Amino acid sequence: MSETVKRTPLNAAHRALGAKMVDFAGWDMPVEYAGLVAEHMAVRTAAGLFDVSHMGEITVRGADALPFLQKVTCNDVSKLVDGQIQYSGLMTEQGTFVDDILVHKFADNDYFICVNASNADKDYAHFLKYADGFDVEVVNASADYSQIALQGPRMIEILQPLIAEDLAALKYYRFARNVSLFGLNVMVTRTGYTGEDGVEIYSAPDDAEKIWTGLLDAGRDAGLVPAGLGARNTLRLEAKMALYGHEIDDTTTVLEADLGWICKLDKGDFLGSDILKKQKAEGVTRKLVGFEVEDRAPVRDGYTIVADGKEVGRVTSGSPSPLLKKNIGLAYLPVELTAVGTAISAVVRGREVPCRVAATPFYKRQK
Amino acid sequence: MANYPDDLQYTKDHEWIRVSGDSGRVGITYYAQESLGDVVYVDLPKVGVKVTANEPFGSVESVKAVSELFSPVSGEVVEINEKLNDSPELVNSTPYEDGWMIIIKLSNPSEVDALLSAAEYEDFLNEK
Numbered sequence: 001m002s003e004t005v006k007r008t009p010l011n012a013a014h015r016a017l018g019a020k021m022v023d024f025a026g027w028d029m030p031v032e033y034a035g036l037v038a039e040h041m042a043v044r045t046a047a048g049l050f051d052v053s054h055m056g057e058i059t060v061r062g063a064d065a066l067p068f069l070q071k072v073t074c075n076d077v078s079k080l081v082d083g084q085i086q087y088s089g090l091m092t093e094q095g096t097f098v099d100d101i102l103v104h105k106f107a108d109n110d111y112f113i114c115v116n117a118s119n120a121d122k123d124y125a126h127f128l129k130y131a132d133g134f135d136v137e138v139v140n141a142s143a144d145y146s147q148i149a150l151q152g153p154r155m156i157e158i159l160q161p162l163i164a165e166d167l168a169a170l171k172y173y174r175f176a177r178n179v180s181l182f183g184l185n186v187m188v189t190r191t192g193y194t195g196e197d198g199v200e201i202y203s204a205p206d207d208a209e210k211i212w213t214g215l216l217d218a219g220r221d222a223g224l225v226p227a228g229l230g231a232r233n234t235l236r237l238e239a240k241m242a243l244y245g246h247e248i249d250d251t252t253t254v255l256e257a258d259l260g261w262i263c264k265l266d267k268g269d270f271l272g273s274d275i276l277k278k279q280k281a282e283g284v285t286r287k288l289v290g291f292e293v294e295d296r297a298p299v300r301d302g303y304t305i306v307a308d309g310k311e312v313g314r315v316t317s318g319s320p321s322p323l324l325k326k327n328i329g330l331a332y333l334p335v336e337l338t339a340v341g342t343a344i345s346a347v348v349r350g351r352e353v354p355c356r357v358a359a360t361p362f363y364k365r366q367k
Numbered sequence: 368m369a370n371y372p373d374d375l376q377y378t379k380d381h382e383w384i385r386v387s388g389d390s391g392r393v394g395i396t397y398y399a400q401e402s403l404g405d406v407v408y409v410d411l412p413k414v415g416v417k418v419t420a421n422e423p424f425g426s427v428e429s430v431k432a433v434s435e436l437f438s439p440v441s442g443e444v445v446e447i448n449e450k451l452n453d454s455p456e457l458v459n460s461t462p463y464e465d466g467w468m469i470i471i472k473l474s475n476p477s478e479v480d481a482l483l484s485a486a487e488y489e490d491f492l493n494e495k
Binding site: 037298 | 431452
């Protein structure tokens with residue numbers, strides 16, 4: 001283990017639970033506890049608890065916070081009301097992704113942004129690079145927060161008895177600050193990365209272990225289990241949620257990634273908006289799609305996709321789906337091959353395995 | 368220790384072989400299946416394929432990862448475990464019995480001498 005590997009405040013708790021640990025983006029993180037499939041299914045049918053304290057947090061405050069965020073992100077921040085959250089992209093000047101982010105509006109001049117662990121330092125530098133001329137203060141507050149995700153259909157049943165706030169009134173992509181949980185001050189957001197109902201709970205790092213242990217105890221009878229990054233990945237893949245470094249990076253645009261719904265070209269100029277407008281007018285030449293494998297062999301990240309004997313793309317994420325019990329994946333393909341039902345093949349150890357472009361998300365929860 | 372039966376020979380790549388006569392039955396160890404997690408697919412060679420000691424002969428996949436399988440010995444594949452097509456989870460539930468993978472007709476039986484005993488393999492695991 002390298003000396004620079006980072007640990008969340010829950011590292012000892014994971015080890016005590018018998019977790020298998022892996023290096024993820026420079027963090028020593030649990031990949032699974034009792035087993036990936038059991039954890040995945042627990043989140044789909046009951047609830048799972050994830051340590052996502054590696055995620056970064058950046059605050060943007062000041063009189064120009066709104067115009068500044070409008071310039072560097074692709075979604076329309078002016079649509080947010082206090083207490084609301086927006087999924088967005090932090091843009092390069094090419095309209096590609098520096099990162100995908102969650103923008104929380106605390107107040108008109110006060111925003112809280114959740115970013116990917118692997119990108120936190122890069123994002124912070126990117127914010128600073130474009131802050132000239134704006135009356136804003138950007139702070140990388142990643143070390144001030146731990147984050148625990150409670151995800152699954154029994155989330156409310158587990159969490160509601162522990163807090164005074166009415167969770168039924170806390171709608172999707174809304175948050176509540178200064179919530180008292182086990183006597184500790186936390187922020188509860190109705191968000192997640194699993195395709196399931198759930199919340200993410202931000203706290204001071206020193207409070208994380210008490211929250212983690214308390215929630216596991218409180219939820220045990222409802223079927224709550226600790227869940228690792230392995231299940232987090234298969235859950236988000238079934239829900240077709242992008243993972244930075246896989247589906248999106250600084251070579252993919254928000255339109256190619258099939259995330260046009262977070263790209264508000266009518267909000268005014270932002271980084272890359274001229275390129276994105278042109279791309280929208282002309283149409284993209286490739287697009288992110290889901291596919292199902294018509295073979296027992298799993299198709300994995302990086303495998304080549306071929307059609308008519310020609311290489312046409314690469315798999316960005318691929319895995320067996322624990323819920324659907326078939327092999328699924330995501331890939332960028334030329335637009336002419338993106339219609340649902342299109343036959344393509346993936347190369348698995350030299351063998352061409354038949355696949356078919358599928359409707360996504362692969363899994364959508366019943367509301 | 369029951370997790371590593373005494374009548375098998377082991378590799379540092381976490382395969383086992385049970386030699387009887389001029390052939391040996393091959394699978395992966397308790398440790399290997401435990402590390403992989405839920406096995407969902409086993410990619411095995413066809414009968415008649417020649418394999419070489421310490422060279423890949425197939426792969427085993429869990430939900431989270433794919434791992435190559437390395438042959439403990441050289442020889443020819445004379446039988447494969449067809450049950451693993453429909454029930455790859457046998458590799459997890461019974462790695463030394465129903466979860467076996469291939470039978471190799473040994474071309475150089477002295478290669479077995481280079482493999483680890485159960486005790487040596489457990490020492491190797493403990494050093495990791």
